[in-house]
Amino acid sequence: MGDIEKYRRNIQEIIRRYAAERPLPKNVEGQMIFDMERDHYQLVNVGWNNDSWIYGCILHIDLKNGKVWIQHNGTEVEIADELVKSGIPEKDIVIGFHSPYKRKFTRFAVG
Numbered sequence: 001m002g003d004i005e006k007y008r009r010n011i012q013e014i015i016r017r018y019a020a021e022r023p024l025p026k027n028v029e030g031q032m033i034f035d036m037e038r039d040h041y042q043l044v045n046v047g048w049n050n051d052s053w054i055y056g057c058i059l060h061i062d063l064k065n066g067k068v069w070i071q072h073n074g075t076e077v078e079i080a081d082e083l084v085k086s087g088i089p090e091k092d093i094v095i096g097f098h099s100p101y102k103r104k105f106t107r108f109a110v111g
Contacts, residue, residue, distance in 0.1 A: 007068055010062050010086040011041045011104055018043060018059065018075065024050040032056070039063035062083060064098070069096040 012034055019030045028047035033040070043059040059079065060072040068088055073079045080093050093108045103110045 004063060004066065007063055007088055007092070008036060009038070010083065010088055011063070011068065012041050014079065014082050014086060015041055015043050015059060015061075018077065025054070067092050067094050067111075069094045071096045075098070 012032075015032050015034075019032055022030070024030055025038055025047070028045055031042075031044045031046055035041070039061075039062055039106040041053065041061045041063075042057055044055070044057050046055050048054065053069060057075065060070075061079070062069040062071055068083055070079055070083075070093065080090075080095060081086055083093050084090055090108050093106055094111055095102045095103060095106060098106070100111060
């Protein structure tokens with residue numbers, strides 16, 4: 001188990017950077033949701049694009065039991081690799097959207 005405060009900072013920085021870099025339609029907002037009390041971190045798109053309502057989770061990362069859990073990655077970026085580059089060891093990253101059976105075949109933590 002690593003430095004949880006460091007993990008929180010790194011997750012928030014990755015979400016901030018990703019939110020700033022990607023273009024959105026004029027009336028669509030990228031909302032960064034940082035629940036540091038319960039350790040849930042999300043990037044959500046919300047708003048209108050012409051006559052279409054846009055709402056969707058782009059990224060969802062949790063901290064639980066000392067590990068970083070990637071619950072959803074709707075980006076083209078390998079967020080796990082970004083977390084490793086930020087200093088979080090592979091052994092502390094779980095690809096939560098993979099079944100527990102499949103996780104053992106990755107270089108990341110099983111759970």
